[in-house]
Amino acid sequence: MADMVAGNFFGPQNNTYIRVSLPAVCFVWQIAMVILFGVFIRYDEESDEKGWHEFKRSHNITSNIENDFYFRYPSFQDVHVMIFVGFGFLMTFLKRYSFGGVGFNFLIAAFGLQWALLMQGWFHSLDPVTGKITIGIESLINADFCCAGSLIAYGALLGKVSPVQLMIVTLFGVTLFAVEEYIILDLLHCRDAGGSMVIHTFGGYYGLAISWVLYRPNLNLSKRLNGSVYHSDLFAMIGALFLWMFWPSFNSAITNHGAGQHRTVINTYLSLAACVLTTFAISSMGQKKGKLDMVHIQNASLAAGVAMGTSAEFMITPYGSIIVGFCCGIISTFGYLYVTPFLEKRLKLQDTCGIHNLHAVPGMLGGFVGAIVAAAATEEVYGKEGLVETFGLSGKFENRSMSTQGAYQAAGTCVAIAFGLVGGVCVGFILRFPLWGDPADDFCFDDEAYWELPEDEETIPPVLEYNNHMINKHQDTHESQFSLEES
């Protein structure tokens, strides 16, 4: 009887069989990476043994400490932690999808960064003479950033898609990212060191659009698993804190050497601190009994980092940063309290992690804040050379006025939204082909679908009871491998 019921219920599980598709995708794409890297990717002049010696001679550099590596490596490692532990553990909050949260995050980031090195290389650093892309530490940071876009999208899809689908989300996500980044940073010549526009706005709307196309009307069949337990919330807190702590590194990782990196860290640090207080305040106010909600603490307190992505490198002033953080904590927590439920009910948009409130909206805000701060920049505040350096106003952009720059920054934000929405809808339709192994509606948010799970925690028998058990011959089927003769 039980089996029959199981049969009925586990029936739809069959379509989560990925033994062919996942290895096939991994192998084909990884082999493609080997070939493409062989054809295109080389060390740049600061990581090439011969090149660096020549670079030092030609630039009259006497000390190895001038290598870009020493300016950027500490930030790179922090960003790397954010991508793998930060995003990964933030997504372990579901009671039975923690393996999928951290595990698939690992898989798609590892693939995405390779593809990002190629895509970003083709658009930004392809040498027209040799036909090669040269990479250094800054390329690795940018590759990690590029993955972040797809990982954000994963946040909306968490628990509802198969790893094969995620590989497709990432393949297209990275591709679209490289194109919109090229348009925003190169053609429009916007500044966006921490990626409010190119990473968070794009990634957020990309994920939301996919999720909208993949709407599951019967998702409440999996409702019992769409929530946290006490310890899964603590695991998620690890991710949240590493994101929060290292966000100053995220925003400053590729800003200008010297005062640029220094100021970006200060601004992001202050903004995030302010955001925590308003998040706690609204979280408590939003609930009848005044109790705090871990979902808000884990997520909304990060919104300030997102919103400072563009403007943190500008002279936004310390109190300006705090004001941005102040507002973001309020807006993002309100989003979790009221907007996410509204989106799900009215717009048929299921957003597991609430990326709408953590990435899409704060990212968009960050883009517009950046536009305003850029438009308000003056030579008096930045100094002449400071203004040129901070906004890169040399070459053909030499004569661009600051208000024009502000307008372009705002336009860049719109480009990011457009790319996210249109790209996401297209990718969403690709994912609807019925061959990617996604789980049935009653099998979502369940690691059982793709992971070998250990037996349940409750079944660890204390040695005493266990052995009494054995003596009484009440052997549980689970433990049948343990035979009495051995004891």
Add this chain to the structure above:
Amino acid sequence: MADMVAGNFFGPQNNTYIRVSLPAVCFVWQIAMVILFGVFIRYDEESDEKGWHEFKRSHNITSNIENDFYFRYPSFQDVHVMIFVGFGFLMTFLKRYSFGGVGFNFLIAAFGLQWALLMQGWFHSLDPVTGKITIGIESLINADFCCAGSLIAYGALLGKVSPVQLMIVTLFGVTLFAVEEYIILDLLHCRDAGGSMVIHTFGGYYGLAISWVLYRPNLNLSKRLNGSVYHSDLFAMIGALFLWMFWPSFNSAITNHGAGQHRTVINTYLSLAACVLTTFAISSMGQKKGKLDMVHIQNASLAAGVAMGTSAEFMITPYGSIIVGFCCGIISTFGYLYVTPFLEKRLKLQDTCGIHNLHAVPGMLGGFVGAIVAAAATEEVYGKEGLVETFGLSGKFENRSMSTQGAYQAAGTCVAIAFGLVGGVCVGFILRFPLWGDPADDFCFDDEAYWELPEDEETIPPVLEYNNHMINKHQDTHESQFSLEES
């Protein structure tokens, strides 16, 4: 019947209602921060765009790598991790107060660091001409340090106070810290880079004094929750290890560039390693069956970092560092075994995390060790310029002898103790006003008071049982939102 009992028992819970007070405090203080930052805080010359260009010219600096940012940023990030993940997760060890441990730590550190930038700024770097405080990376490190004092105090109060009380502890803690720091470092001209005196001694006695005033004679009503479970001890181990690993960064973060930072790291590293061995030894000896106690491993192994806070930057020698670590492991573990129970029984001092053994005593010891090592310093060992640089003996302190310096260091330790005790008693009495929402004696150590908790782990039903359940119509009230029609 059950409800009636619940009514009786949950009665006192009402006073943990913080829906008005917590948001009010957060908003008022955060708005105050915006205004005060607007009036007072500016970028310093190494983070200001214009300022840095001028600084480079005036100081004849050719490379951006000379910006203080590159000397201090890796240490800053490590300190930041210690404050938020280290302190935060160390306090997750209680079975049902992990949310409060890591969550309130997050809240008060985020508030404290903003207030610290102002308080420390007014005392240390207020420009008398412009009336502005300028901040850079070193200010951020100092702000994190300043928070640490209040977070240590939280360790003694863990589980027994409301978040509103913690905000008050932090407001006064940071204020007192800035004053005692000004007296110790500026007026007495002590050296204390890692804060044995100013951070740990002060923070430890501050927390103990508050806890003494807030003594709860009926705290054993909450005894069932004042302990760990297997996995909460592992979460605490994450905090403990990040503190242990990054303590070399903590002590070296604001020491002198070059050999100063380098030596501080070596000394702290060695001292901590030695401390681990004696902690394990005493932990095993202290128990009849010779078994190890996780509380000791998590806490006492860190005591050496505390005790090296003052002297790690001096020429204490590698074996001197190991001797300090050796002693600290013994003293601190003994404290956990015998002193904490004694304090609770005889002195009516309830110290949840045992900060007496981890911060107060090792900090005080560290202050006196620093005094001795300073008094023993000679020009032969340090070199003439080394002595001046290490102890800052220039200007009006040019003629201070080393034995005088030692005496001042000892006096500084006493100042820290006095500030902690007196300040703590005063703050304790403020916290006794019956309007801060602290939990009743039988409701301590329970996240239920301030957090929306997810359902229990045990209640995750395997899909099969769950559905059988549904068919048999034995619907649990918990799961009533899931209706049969949907399946």
Add this chain to the structure above:
Amino acid sequence: MADMVAGNFFGPQNNTYIRVSLPAVCFVWQIAMVILFGVFIRYDEESDEKGWHEFKRSHNITSNIENDFYFRYPSFQDVHVMIFVGFGFLMTFLKRYSFGGVGFNFLIAAFGLQWALLMQGWFHSLDPVTGKITIGIESLINADFCCAGSLIAYGALLGKVSPVQLMIVTLFGVTLFAVEEYIILDLLHCRDAGGSMVIHTFGGYYGLAISWVLYRPNLNLSKRLNGSVYHSDLFAMIGALFLWMFWPSFNSAITNHGAGQHRTVINTYLSLAACVLTTFAISSMGQKKGKLDMVHIQNASLAAGVAMGTSAEFMITPYGSIIVGFCCGIISTFGYLYVTPFLEKRLKLQDTCGIHNLHAVPGMLGGFVGAIVAAAATEEVYGKEGLVETFGLSGKFENRSMSTQGAYQAAGTCVAIAFGLVGGVCVGFILRFPLWGDPADDFCFDDEAYWELPEDEETIPPVLEYNNHMINKHQDTHESQFSLEES
């Protein structure tokens, strides 16, 4: 009755009594460290206050940023995290040996690094005139590396040995390490910055040989505990990810300043990313239902870091790195699927963590890959001075050809294997003396043996039930300390 059975079963537990032996070993060895450090260890010229001022003058250095500290400190801290959190948490995967995994890792690493500073100092940096060893940041990194060898060996022994035995494993492990390292790096003049040979190959075979000698034919008596639970796998994932993310720092920590460190990071980063994809692919293919196995994800995805230890600093090219990672993911996952079970059945080799697949084989492969890449090095690619610097071909090695260098690299790998196997067998026999307190066959993988354990998670009673309980006077013996009169 229950007690009688308990008596029978807990009987063998007695021999895990370590109340005398563990403290004795800790104290004796730590006191020996104090004395030996007093006699031998001093600060080097970059961490000594006087020395650094003289060094700057004599080397005409104007800025403190040239101190080796600033080149290596960020990598050092990453390596430190790998040793304590990485290795420590990777070994928490067992359901009831997580305390032992992370706790004993902490103990032996803290001891090992002190002993390593002495052993490596005697072999590498003993000043023949003064008779002193001078230490700096690079010595600390090397000491951490040296510990890694013994921690790897612990992976094979996890759950089956006592902490006293582990101290012995570490004492001899570090000693053997220093000798083989001297032979490989100094006498054979191999390059092995990331330790494919000296750390991983040696550590892997050392652990396997010990485990082989300590074979337990009745280990399946503890079978019920030799596995994970859901949350212990997540804790292990923390360790795995920190190892994975920081491996670029591990391999680059002691490579040449400038392009050397820069390139090592790029190569390791790429190789690890490729390894993740093939690990996922084979893990899914290796199981009938195509489900992924956490053991593979946690371990095999790291194999590329091991295998790049030697060659990452060479000009292996980006696609070369990816190819190495590609192969390692396949080989290592196959090892977990087929080789470990084979070794256990046929060779009587019980390898708890599968270090054969993660360290021994990938390390050996890495040694040979390094030999090939070294043999293929040309002046055209490296430049003349680059070749000399990368391979250290100055002094008496000036005329060594690259093919000779390759042959020596291969020979070095064989030396590492030989030292591991022979040393491991000898140490294994020492560990078989019946006085070290190791657990009986039916008491392995159980923290109960050496740790005071908190009550089980399931026994946290909700306050309501708990109090009903009290009223009904059905008092559990566990909770008898809580008396009704108090409520």
